[in-house]
Amino acid sequence: MTLKSEDVRNIAHLARLHIDDDAIDQYTSDLSNILSLVDQMNQVDSSGVTPLANPLDATQRLRDDEVTEIDERDKFQQLAPDVAAGFYRVPKVIE
Amino acid sequence: MAMSVTEITQGLAAGEFSSVEVTQDYLARIAQFNPALNCFISVTDELALAQARQADARLAKGEAGALTGVPLAHKDLFCTDGVRTSCASRILDNFIAPYDATVIEHFKLDGAVMLGKTNMDEFAMGSSNENSYYGCVANPWNTEHVPGGSSGGSAAAVAAGLAPGATGTDTGGSIRQPAAFCGVTGIKPTYGRVSRYGMIAFASSLDQGGPFARSAEDCALLLRTMAGFDRRDSTCSEQEVPDYPASIGRGVEGLKIGLPVEYFAEGLDSKLAAVIETAVGELRKLGAEIQDISLPNTGLSIPTYYVVAMAECSSNLSRFDGVRFGYRCEDPVDLEDLYKRSRGEGFGAEVKRRILIGTYALSAGYYDAYYLKAQQLRRMIKEDFQKAFAGVDLILGPTTPGVAFKIGAKTDDPVSMYLQDIYTISLNLAGLPGMSLPVGFVDGLPVGMQLIGNYFDEAGLLNAAHSYQQVTDWHLQSPELKK
Numbered sequence: 001m002t003l004k005s006e007d008v009r010n011i012a013h014l015a016r017l018h019i020d021d022d023a024i025d026q027y028t029s030d031l032s033n034i035l036s037l038v039d040q041m042n043q044v045d046s047s048g049v050t051p052l053a054n055p056l057d058a059t060q061r062l063r064d065d066e067v068t069e070i071d072e073r074d075k076f077q078q079l080a081p082d083v084a085a086g087f088y089r090v091p092k093v094i095e
Numbered sequence: 096m097a098m099s100v101t102e103i104t105q106g107l108a109a110g111e112f113s114s115v116e117v118t119q120d121y122l123a124r125i126a127q128f129n130p131a132l133n134c135f136i137s138v139t140d141e142l143a144l145a146q147a148r149q150a151d152a153r154l155a156k157g158e159a160g161a162l163t164g165v166p167l168a169h170k171d172l173f174c175t176d177g178v179r180t181s182c183a184s185r186i187l188d189n190f191i192a193p194y195d196a197t198v199i200e201h202f203k204l205d206g207a208v209m210l211g212k213t214n215m216d217e218f219a220m221g222s223s224n225e226n227s228y229y230g231c232v233a234n235p236w237n238t239e240h241v242p243g244g245s246s247g248g249s250a251a252a253v254a255a256g257l258a259p260g261a262t263g264t265d266t267g268g269s270i271r272q273p274a275a276f277c278g279v280t281g282i283k284p285t286y287g288r289v290s291r292y293g294m295i296a297f298a299s300s301l302d303q304g305g306p307f308a309r310s311a312e313d314c315a316l317l318l319r320t321m322a323g324f325d326r327r328d329s330t331c332s333e334q335e336v337p338d339y340p341a342s343i344g345r346g347v348e349g350l351k352i353g354l355p356v357e358y359f360a361e362g363l364d365s366k367l368a369a370v371i372e373t374a375v376g377e378l379r380k381l382g383a384e385i386q387d388i389s390l391p392n393t394g395l396s397i398p399t400y401y402v403v404a405m406a407e408c409s410s411n412l413s414r415f416d417g418v419r420f421g422y423r424c425e426d427p428v429d430l431e432d433l434y435k436r437s438r439g440e441g442f443g444a445e446v447k448r449r450i451l452i453g454t455y456a457l458s459a460g461y462y463d464a465y466y467l468k469a470q471q472l473r474r475m476i477k478e479d480f481q482k483a484f485a486g487v488d489l490i491l492g493p494t495t496p497g498v499a500f501k502i503g504a505k506t507d508d509p510v511s512m513y514l515q516d517i518y519t520i521s522l523n524l525a526g527l528p529g530m531s532l533p534v535g536f537v538d539g540l541p542v543g544m545q546l547i548g549n550y551f552d553e554a555g556l557l558n559a560a561h562s563y564q565q566v567t568d569w570h571l572q573s574p575e576l577k578k
Contacts, residue, residue, distance in 0.1 A: 007455075011451050011455045015438075016431070016435050017450060018436045018438065018439025033508075034448070034509060035455075038398045038401060038452075040398045041399060041465075041468050041472055044392075044395060044472065044475070046468060046472055046475065050474060051471050051473075052470050052474035053470060054330065054526075055300065055524065056285075056332075056526050072193070076419070079191065080419050080420060081417065081423035090418055090430050091427050091429050092429075
């Protein structure tokens with residue numbers, strides 16, 4: 001599998017990840033090499049094999065629907081780059 | 096002279112020294128040797144001494160737990176309340192964790208002392224520790240070589256006697272490979288044995304925490320405190336934790352150990368193979384029965400692993416958005432710019448590569464070809480092990496194909512770096528426990544032997560490693576350090 005620089009720009013957009021223009025070629029080549037490695041998976045016929053998501057084949061443990069967390073907004077917002085009146089502040093989204 | 100965890104607990108119990116004294120000794124060694132080795136991202140001197148004083152009070156009252164007063168180091172991806180938890184990333188350089196990981200909570204309840212937070216590959220992505228925002232760790236045996244990764248700081252700190260024990264995490268070999276490269280003992284438990292709560296996630300279906308120490312006996316002590324059910328981790332096992340220290344004196348007489356032919360094939364350094372064969376001979380002398388086995392899908396584990404790990408990491412790392420915590424770029428023009436530049440400037444190159452591959456593998460039209468295919472191969476790899484364990488008690492092989500390589504030797508080629516993980520990553524895919532212990536040297540650098548156990552048989556691994564360490568002294572060797 002070989003990617004083009006345009007593919008990398010598109011994937012980077014999906015991942016909301018800025019890549020410098022002068023680094024795109026290097027990423028394109030690195031990612032193509034990694035995908036060639038990954039393509040070795042196709043050497044094996046795995047049709048009919050049940051996918052394994054949890055190594056122990058465990059299923060989600062359920063619990064009663066009770067409140068177990070306390071409100072720690074003020075503590076957590078001390079970590080935020082920009083807050084105002086209990087909200088996280090970001091650049092204007094709606095004109 | 097570096098002490099073991101066991102020796103420290105005995106000395107504290109007998110009143111030969113106080114926790115404050117032993118903590119001061121380690122802090123002094125860190126001050127002396129860490130500048131050259133770079134094992135620690137943060138040293139928590141004041142906190143350590145305060146915890147040591149509390150531990151001494153607890154010891155004096157006769158209320159000590161198993162590790163009360165023992166100084167330890169923690170990988171900088173375990174959240175530590177009030178202490179910076181950086182994951183060796185610029186994006187978390189300013190992140191003061193607001194709570195403790197369950198592992199940290201267990202050590203605190205037991206009265207252990209925290210010396211500091213250790214260096215690692217950024218977000219645990221790497222096999223050499225060269226991907227840290229805070230610079231590479233030097234291997235204490237030869238400072239021109241890498242310590243391994245991603246838990247390189249923890250492994251190097253134990254090897255250099257800057258801590259008697261340390262925590263790590265292992266997603267594809269990140270405890271076992273640095274343990275091998277640094278000549279210490281480390282165990283990756285069964286998936287779900289140790290809580291992942293507060294352990295910053297890389298690949299959630301593979302990540303597992305575990306200890307490093309100078310011996311299997313010490314690892315048994317540390318793991319007993321780390322392990323256990325936690326309702327806050329939805330995949331944490333409810334199985335009872337055995338008394339590991341009490342279960343390591345059983346010997347290996349009659350134990351069936353399988354050697355996978357695929358682990359001794361092309362790609363393995365011949366001098367390293369000879370060291371492993373000598374170690375196998377020791378176990379045979381102790382009464383173990385050695386036989387060849389086959390794990391035919393071993394070669395598939397690398398591509399399978401990298402799809403699963405990168406897909407899960409791209410999802411997990413989407414939480415770092417420059418909004419709620421962590422790094423935010425300067426003067427974002429709009430919200431998209433804020434996301435893209437905060438992440439682009441906050442993450443290093445390897446993390447970005449993995450997010451991109453994972454995003455691609457999970458994107459519309461590619462999911463079946465990559466992630467679903469990888470999950471199918473994952474089952475085939477797991478079934479290889481299940482078949483093998485029908486005939487043997489333990490599996491044994493090298494931890495790595497070669498000894499620690501030189502800093503910079505593989506940084507230009509991500510794929511050649513990934514191939515270093517050939518013997519370790521299949522265990523994470525299968526969820527099995529494994530450990531690495533030192534069994535000799537090649538060119539002055541330590542060789543690690545890997546033992547693989549069946550599900551939840553950490554006690555069996557620790558017992559076999561302990562039996563070997565009773566008749567050999569590789570685990571007692573220490574590097575000569577320069578200031």
